[in-house]
Amino acid sequence: MRMFKIVGSLLTALMLFSSTANAGCLLIANRSVTEASISKKDVKLIFLGKKIKWNNGMKIHKARLLHGPTHEQFLKEYIQKSVYSYASFWKLAIVTGSAIPPKSFKSEKDLIKYIAEKEGSVGYISTKTPHEGVVVLPVE
């Protein structure tokens, strides 16, 4: 019986750890965005500059963090690119003029402020960060 309790506790701890790791970042959008949810694939296309408009035709303004664990978690989970590779992708877009890069922010506070003010904008923050004035966009 004692062994079952130990294994049970370990499994619970593992599940908690996994859910914490998966819940590292949250997609937030301006209140003007009417999508009820968004697919993981569309998140990738938006942050690679390939999806440029919401379903209602409004232009998407993407915002990103420059550094940090939330940025790394977001890239790993949604874009499947390393920090270097993602930065390189947008530098290439800049030197060829092929697309407009996301607006970059050093702090989540500044990013949230931008999202709250800019119509059609979308970005990501840590799940632990308070986020008033924006809507959370669930990812399917």
Added chain:
Amino acid sequence: MKRRLVTMLCVLVVSVCMVNVASGFDLGDIMIHGFMSQGYMKSSDNNFIGNTEEGTYEFHEIGINLGVPLTDELRFGAQLFSRDIGEYGNNDVTIDWAFLAYEWKDWLKLRLGKVKLPYGFYNGKRDADMLRTSTLLPQSVYPESIRDFVVSFNGVSAYGNLDIGAFGDLDYEVFMGTVDIESDNPFMRNLLSLIGMGLITEGIDPIDYWLSVGGEMNDLDIDVSHFEGGQLIWNLPIAGLRLGGSYLQGKGDVTSGALDAEISLDSIAVLSAEYETGPFILTGEYLNLDCDIGLPFLPPYSVGIEGWYGSVSWQVNEWLRLGASYGEYYPNSDDKDGRLFVGAGLRDYYAWQKDTTLSVRFDLNDYWCLKMETHFINGVAQCDLAENPGIMEEDWTLYTLKTSLAF
């Protein structure tokens, strides 16, 4: 021209000093970015894109670009660019690209003006050293000799992204337009070499023939009447894997003195594959160029270039990246063993260039890097005969050192 370069350099330096160098100017929605690099090349034997046998600092680029959104769907962008790499560029300031982009839907966007040409996966990285591990792009697929022909075009392109459900998504671009090549561009001499090589293949002495039909050795011009093509990239549902194909074709008239020749570029085809997993990027690309040349008193004949490479890049940590590649290049795909060169009194290894490259890159910070590279080369197919008047060495080594800044 040097004055213009100095002005551009000053603008860039002032820009770097005035702004957060890592992210460039960001004046609301208007963006200004730039880059510059300086390198050194030295070869054990043979001159390669310049006087490398003695060592050369003629290995630098500088560019500054501007992006301005005009409306939600319309934007303008332009880049000024200058470079000096051996005989190419000579610090002339050029408009690298300048266009209006109309972004209507995810699947349909348009560009009008001077636009970067969709050629392979890395044509856009040609002049931006900061974006790659190596100092030189693999010359087997991105030869400097045809750079000015494939770097950008004047015309219109349609591009976009298509969602194909469980199969991933597709990036496409189709274009039509023309290419401006100045008569003093070194590309023209390369074109002359291509024509000459074709004549050798037919058993004809190229210089005797050229002069007999009224051609002049130092006077060559090309008028490209049309140039079109496209690129399709399939982003597979397997994370990090993409496959692509690029295809270009065109037609032009070559004039030299009283000579008028027609050149039909049947195809430049590039097949590309890239797989990115964790800190590794594996790449393979293949180039095939077919060209038909119609000269007076001769039946039309074809020349073909073939090249391929495979490479791996490893991001060891935040500041260190290592790269390795191997590539082969053949200026005449029908003569890979060099028998025609032997027949013309040269050596068989003039018919190929096989290049094993090792690269090291140090990222000093987000916007500044230092790179070192060694090429172990067999063959001399990409060494200019005019820069190497004697018999060239078959096995030789090229060393490069370069530092780059981008903001």
